[in-house]
Amino acid sequence: MVDALGVAVVGFGWMGRVHTQAYARVRHHYPRLAVRPELVTVAEEVPGRAEEAARQFGFASATRDWREVAADPRVKAVSITAPNFLHREIGVAMAQAGKHIWIEKPVGLTAEDARAVADAVAEAGVQGAVGFNYRNAPAVEAARELIASGDIGTVTHVRFRLFSDYAAHPEGALTWRYERERGGSGVLGDLASHGADLARFLLGDITSVAADTAVFVPERARPAGATAGHTRAAGGELGPVENEDYVNCLLRFASGARGVLEACRVSVGEQNNYGFEVHGTKGAVFWDFRRMNELGVSRGTSYQDQPVSTVYVGPGDGEFGAFQPGAANAMGYDDLKVVEAYRFLRSVAEGVPYGATLADAVHSAAVLDAMTRSAAEGGWAEVTGA
Numbered sequence: 215m216v217d218a219l220g221v222a223v224v225g226f227g228w229m230g231r232v233h234t235q236a237y238a239r240v241r242h243h244y245p246r247l248a249v250r251p252e253l254v255t256v257a258e259e260v261p262g263r264a265e266e267a268a269r270q271f272g273f274a275s276a277t278r279d280w281r282e283v284a285a286d287p288r289v290k291a292v293s294i295t296a297p298n299f300l301h302r303e304i305g306v307a308m309a310q311a312g313k314h315i316w317i318e319k320p321v322g323l324t325a326e327d328a329r330a331v332a333d334a335v336a337e338a339g340v341q342g343a344v345g346f347n348y349r350n351a352p353a354v355e356a357a358r359e360l361i362a363s364g365d366i367g368t369v370t371h372v373r374f375r376l377f378s379d380y381a382a383h384p385e386g387a388l389t390w391r392y393e394r395e396r397g398g399s400g401v402l403g404d405l406a407s408h409g410a411d412l413a414r415f416l417l418g419d420i421t422s423v424a425a426d427t428a429v430f431v432p433e434r435a436r437p438a439g440a441t442a443g444h445t446r447a448a449g450g451e452l453g454p455v456e457n458e459d460y461v462n463c464l465l466r467f468a469s470g471a472r473g474v475l476e477a478c479r480v481s482v483g484e485q486n487n488y489g490f491e492v493h494g495t496k497g498a499v500f501w502d503f504r505r506m507n508e509l510g511v512s513r514g515t516s517y518q519d520q521p522v523s524t525v526y527v528g529p530g531d532g533e534f535g536a537f538q539p540g541a542a543n544a545m546g547y548d549d550l551k552v553v554e555a556y557r558f559l560r561s562v563a564e565g566v567p568y569g570a571t572l573a574d575a576v577h578s579a580a581v582l583d584a585m586t587r588s589a590a591e592g593g594w595a596e597v598t599g600a
């Protein structure tokens with residue numbers, strides 16, 4: 215007999231929808247999961263949006279006030295998919311109310327916010343999962359194993375890139391993402407947070423950074439009404455973009471490896487061009503999110519002119535087998551969130567963390583804080599407080 219676990223979603227924009235779909239699908243892919251998520255309630259500030267979500271996805275109730283979710287005894291676990299400025303307040307309140315949380319990156323506006331949520335989760339003794347979905351890609355897990363096995367030798371240098379055009383359109387609305395108060399940093403929190411997590415997941419701790427940031431679209435039009443995702447607002451009153459569109463950053467790892475992380479949200483012609491190149495003394499491994507189920511691998515003893523092969527991940531890699539029966543049947547982005555839901559719910563069922571936790575969020579946020587300091591002051595900044 216599998217126990218039902220009451221779940222709630224707070225903030226029903228893009229991520230709220232993706233978390234909800236993951237709860238709905240998780241037992242299709244993981245029939246042996248020891249809990250069965252039940253959609254109890256959804257909280258969303260925009261009038262009518264929560265009711266609409268309840269009708270479409272089958273939540274038993276809907277509310278505009280997330281505090282009702284914290285007080286609801288039916289709710290045992292909460293997805294926090296609201297904008298960044300609410301992560302800390304909602305995350306701490308839910309943990310203090312004894313709810314397990316699955317919270318989106320970057321977990322607040324700063325490392326201090328991420329630490330506050332991590333502390334509340336630890337004090338309450340609940341589970342805390344974080345939305346670093348790219349590390350759930352089977353090819354990324356395969357790359358991690360390949361690097362750890364020593365097959366590409368000692369890692370010498372790496373490049374992480376996260377290029378997107380989601381903010382490239384001049385009519386893109388001035389949403390919470392572009393405000394210091396509600397978004398915090400810009401592309402740092404949005405995309406570089408994933409890059410910092412991937413870098414650490416693959417290669418261990420980053421110890422210092424030297425970053426340069428820029429704003430390339432300094433003004434945007436204020437939206438006339440409610441927004442979700444990347445809305446347009448042609449003709450709206452112009453307001454300032456308060457955080458960076460672009461970051462370019464040198465990395466030093468505890469291992470001695472060197473790296474570059476570059477992220478941009480206004481790159482015309484780049485759609486989710488996220489990936490990495492990891493170079494070692496004997497080989498290399500390459501990953502591109504747009505070809506998520508493939509790895510480029512160069513290994514051997516040739517050193518020079520050593521071929522690069524394309525390897526399709528298969529049921530032996532990460533969670534691939536829960537989705538597809540054989541290599542080269544593609545998994546997609548939403549599947550990574552189903553993996554994340556599985557790891558979160560398994561953590562709740564077993565009382566042991568699986569997947570990215572709040573400690574990982576604190577590490578990523580500490581790297582972003584160091585990038586911010588370096589960009590403001592110039593020169594290298596140590597990663598502290600992780």
Ligand SMILES: NC(=O)c1ccc[n+]([C@@H]2O[C@H](COP(=O)([O-])OP(=O)(O)OC[C@H]3O[C@@H](n4cnc5c(N)ncnc54)[C@H](O)[C@@H]3O)[C@@H](O)[C@H]2O)c1
Pocket residue numbers: 224225226227228229230257258259260278280295296297298300318319320345346347403404441442443444
């Ligand atoms: N892991 C990923 O790949 C990924 C991708 C996109 C966004 N995110 C993260 O997910 C979070 C949400 O991003 P999004 O793209 O879904 O944004 P979004 O703007 O589409 O959705 C946010 C929703 O929260 C609602 N909201 C705002 N204030 C609220 C309140 N007080 N109570 C309840 N709901 C409220 C908004 O009305 C909106 O519907 C952000 O922290 C973002 O960094 C993660």
